[in-house]
Amino acid sequence: MRPTAGERRKRDLTRQQYLDLYYYMRLNRAVEDTMVKLFRQNKIVGGLYSSLGQEAISVGSAYALEKKDWLAPMIRNIGALLVKGVPPRDIFMQHMAKYDSPTKGKDGTSHFGDLDNLHIVSPISMLGDLIPVMAGVAIAGRYLGQKIVAMTWIGDGGSSTGVFHEGLNFAATQKAPFVLILENNLWAYSTPVRRQVPLENLADRAKAYGIASYIVDGNDVVAMYQTAKEAVERARAGEGPILIEAKTFRRLGHAQHDPAEYVPKEMRAYWEARDPILLYEKFMTSEKLLDATVKKEIEDKIDALLQKERDFAENSPMPPAEFAAEGVYCTGDDCHKIRPKWERDKHEVMPPRSSVSAVWTVEGFGTGKGSSGGIAPIHFGDTANVPEKAENEESPTPKSLVKTAGKKSAKVASARGAGALRRRTQGKRR
């Protein structure tokens, strides 16, 4: 399934794609710049997060998705929303809690979704919770035959949550078409990465799930895009979930309120020089993909767009107070319009075609018996007792241990022959 080198080369971008990446990075930054202005004018209701210097990640990875694919943003993924087709006004209005915003003022920031059209899932603040949710999206898409990929992001800090582990492990057992971008911006609020995760490369988290991973320079939008693209297509082809660590840096504080003085000045300076837009402009200029005219055109287009979007947002009313009481439950037919979109013959998943033999097959040992007719404990002591088999009732079949436990004999501590046991070294140190 992996593309050959030749195929990969063909994926080099078209001029339009190069320009798109540039446009979206600029748009991402401009949208956030506008929000900083709104924040200073006290027009933003809650906190304001920034992805300054991380735009290449949001833009490059989301750009690798197809229209039918699904994504769920975290707080620093405004760029991904823009690429997926969210108009800037929605983002402004979300932050301003306006009635015309996607959540009509009930939730803020990037907390909104669009299940019907854009295929966006809303995040919640609790870090990591999106991971199993997007794994579920991925397997539901596969079940319906849609050939979609689900993508979300997580921070270096968020990778320590329990739900990161449960979600990614579950996705791996399911070989879910799911791509997780780990944005390692070296800080989780005030805590540096070495205090959160004792790893050089956070991509190594993948090793706990036996899944593929990549490390990519998160400030290089083309690398980000190409890596994400390859991962998305591998996931789509059935290779299972993929983790991409994007190395970057959080240039501002955790949110607007935080001056982030705990970050060494030199560190910030180092990364400011590696601004992803500056780097990309240099590259594009040298590759003759961008000149002053084109750049001006793009800037003007963005300015005009954002002026319009901002006006719209500012003119939108605040939600009427009574609206607070509405919508806790979905009642009636109107509020749940989602119907499964089958893109396979649904009879495949209906009996009799769906029926299977309900047994486990264990490599090297065949299958056990099905469970029909079993009983379960209710009063814990009241179930029929299982007659214990005598130790040697069945003659041992000498199968290789390697197969059984799936372990490589070289790695196994202990003697196979008990006689040698005393002088063996005790465990492979790793």
Added chain:
Amino acid sequence: MRPTAGERRKRDLTRQQYLDLYYYMRLNRAVEDTMVKLFRQNKIVGGLYSSLGQEAISVGSAYALEKKDWLAPMIRNIGALLVKGVPPRDIFMQHMAKYDSPTKGKDGTSHFGDLDNLHIVSPISMLGDLIPVMAGVAIAGRYLGQKIVAMTWIGDGGSSTGVFHEGLNFAATQKAPFVLILENNLWAYSTPVRRQVPLENLADRAKAYGIASYIVDGNDVVAMYQTAKEAVERARAGEGPILIEAKTFRRLGHAQHDPAEYVPKEMRAYWEARDPILLYEKFMTSEKLLDATVKKEIEDKIDALLQKERDFAENSPMPPAEFAAEGVYCTGDDCHKIRPKWERDKHEVMPPRSSVSAVWTVEGFGTGKGSSGGIAPIHFGDTANVPEKAENEESPTPKSLVKTAGKKSAKVASARGAGALRRRTQGKRR
């Protein structure tokens, strides 16, 4: 800190140690055999779990601990409790919900502890919860200068819980003196390991935390002991937490009610032939550590002991009903007698000696500023705004990226020089 080969050889066991391991494995099995009998007589109140065939793990690992060390058992670690000094009667009475049991009938099975003397922490049923708890025990011991190690166990299935991840990651960031034994018995209830964890070796879970790990044959008690011993001493020496995967097999069902017919017969047979006690007897006999007389002596000793212990347990009363209402809270002075046992000068952790400079130092970049005098957001939009720095206010210090992100340049996708960016391959596939 790692012992040299020479030192390791010196750790070969004394005759007494070899005999101890044998005794405890036999005792473990005999205690559980007795409980099966009690279960069939309906004297066990709840479910009954078995560690048949896994005794080498409980015994070998717990035998590596010193008296001052701490452990917390899971359901299949009766053997570890016996090694640590719990009398069999306590185990019987726990299962029979007797008033003289350590929990006086309030909890069952291995759910009991002894914080004061034996340094045992009670588990709860929710898998994985012990891991952060024992990490806490470990760092508290270090804080008090006690030089202890904390140990607990987890199943192949339990390694998928979120709290496994949070606990082990936290322990790793703290370099806690903590040893976790992952008992890979190939099944979690009815679910085979490949459906829970997509790994050949569950020891690879350690790679997500940058900690050391071992793989050991869990049916080889000497290997188990020696591996655990090495791990315990490394942990004690400050090398941080260590994960040991012990490969084994759950010979009976999940609990007494479960005939485990989902397990292929051949698989069970294969492992029955690898019974840890049989293997060890063969070894001991061939090494002249055990003969029929000694064996008989041990068996008689165990029989006599268990008869006495069982009698005691059976004669113990059920708790009086009203006792159910007591003890939700610790009230008065009697119920919380634990006082920190300082084995270091406690002034080290009291000001002025404890005082430090409250800043992060980031390798290659120096330190940030302390946080004194900061403000925090309360109304999310009401805090003073942080003046944003102009992009190039500070001249970039060209430090090596390798240091910053701690990543090896060879592994990083993307061109350092933007000009080369187009033709670079996109991400290291791993």
Added chain:
Amino acid sequence: MASGKPNGNAASGNGSGGPVTFLEAIKQAMFEEMERDPAVVVIGEDVGVYGGAFKTSEGLLERFGWERVIDTPISESAIIGAACGMSYLGLRPICEMQFIDFIACCFNQLTNFVAKGHYLWNAPAPIVVRGPSGGGVHGGPFHSANPEMYFVHTPGLKVIYPSTPYDAKGLLKAAVRDNNPVLFFEHKFLYRRIKEELPAEDYTVPIGKAAVRREGRHLTILSYAAMMYTSLEAAEALAKEGIEAEVIDLRTLLPLDEETILQSVKKTNKVLVVHEDTKTGGIAGEIAAILCEKAFGDLDGPLMRVTSLDTPVPYAPTLEDYFLPNAKKIFTAAKELARY
């Protein structure tokens, strides 16, 4: 068996004829909903090959296959999260907690993600979370939970706790078809102790409706799940002393059927709430507040409650028996109440 019909012991559709257990009713509900709608899937620990720790999903894998009956790792948050994501594409996942106690492990996903989605982002998550709950079987402190109030206190969820096979089947089907996340607690004490003849045809029981199990005029006993039987037993004893208790099965705890409750109170003017859940913060309190608000004038006596003790569930039978409500405690409280 690869493509055959499920055998007698395995799941089957309606109408095998004889009375069926509570457990079998659950199984039938899942079976029939899966037959009806390929959007319905089952996900949980050991639900497939093993058929669930209590065998409630036995035969489902055999009939519906690996894609629709998903054995997961031991990861409750992943189960709930994945189900939520699946529901976003139109599926209708039924999640099993092996024991309901483990719902504590996915509390965040349930109360923050699943419960709030419709209100906040117009993203309803029609999932069902079900599992064996309750005590009385000596399961000890971690296998006997009655966690209903944690979720009754969480706007956005619905909470069902049935007491009969008929209701269990009809309410579980209603839950699967509901457009909101529904928690469905199955009292394991009832699994095999209660049998009932079920209709041959498809039916649902409406969520949010209580049922009057026994008519009476002297006082109203409100209860649900296993305590229904204890309450009815007490009512029989009371009847012998001339006290006719009306016994109401709440069935759904969120939303509560205030109408049925208030109607009964209008008649009897006295209310005793019986729940197996612990006392402080149990649903009796909420009912007390509702009665204050909506039926204060109707009350001739104080709302009284018979509940479990405010402790963890103890393991020893002697202790657990003392911990739980029983017919005698209900009888005594009811007699006291009747005196008002």
Added chain:
Amino acid sequence: MASGKPNGNAASGNGSGGPVTFLEAIKQAMFEEMERDPAVVVIGEDVGVYGGAFKTSEGLLERFGWERVIDTPISESAIIGAACGMSYLGLRPICEMQFIDFIACCFNQLTNFVAKGHYLWNAPAPIVVRGPSGGGVHGGPFHSANPEMYFVHTPGLKVIYPSTPYDAKGLLKAAVRDNNPVLFFEHKFLYRRIKEELPAEDYTVPIGKAAVRREGRHLTILSYAAMMYTSLEAAEALAKEGIEAEVIDLRTLLPLDEETILQSVKKTNKVLVVHEDTKTGGIAGEIAAILCEKAFGDLDGPLMRVTSLDTPVPYAPTLEDYFLPNAKKIFTAAKELARY
């Protein structure tokens, strides 16, 4: 600064002289307890170098060092689990939830491990779990939680929710010294809005005791945390109409101070409960049940409640204002109640 005294803005002991904020009171309590007893440690996300998201632990790391002020990964279950383990060796950890909402992520560790340990295994876990809670600051649905009832319904925990700097300091110190796990909620709306002069000497406020904030004879308003001020405001308005409300600050929610409540009800015969928590399953219900049990004869009118709506906490100020209780709603309810 490596070995210096904390500076003016950082934590400091008692008695700087002027009135101090609620936030400063919290900081003083931790500082003084850490000075007093080296068994006291602080553990949480960003509590060290940053001094906590709200700066409640500012200066502690500087003074007490890395071993006693532990910046953790983002792992709430690890924080609670580790604290529990530390307490087993005699330490007294204070755990911070960066926002109390994230307590949902360690719900299992708290309710199953920490809460049950003393009852089951004689293993008390004297830890304190504290963090900023409550709404009114436009924090949105995931930064405004009032999770008290989840824990009031969990035997084995104690639950404190203070309203004044004096109480915050005294109760936090009492919590650190208590031999049980204590949840300590700090309403973030109060952090900088309320100032008070504090005693120079060490003091504690007893857990489980309510405080009468305003005497009155016509009705009793029971409240706590931020809603105390709203209730007092309403009481002033009521006084202008000749209705004298007695206003009681519950301070501790588990165990509830029934004595103080019952005493007041004996006098006023009418009770209005005001809580910012959502309505269904809120503490008003529990109080209603207690009054039924212990003061039914004293009640001249129904217990009434003014609470937040049964919804998630909405983000927009217009919506949140509507969602929350306010003085007008209290005033209206109290007038209605007074008419009984």
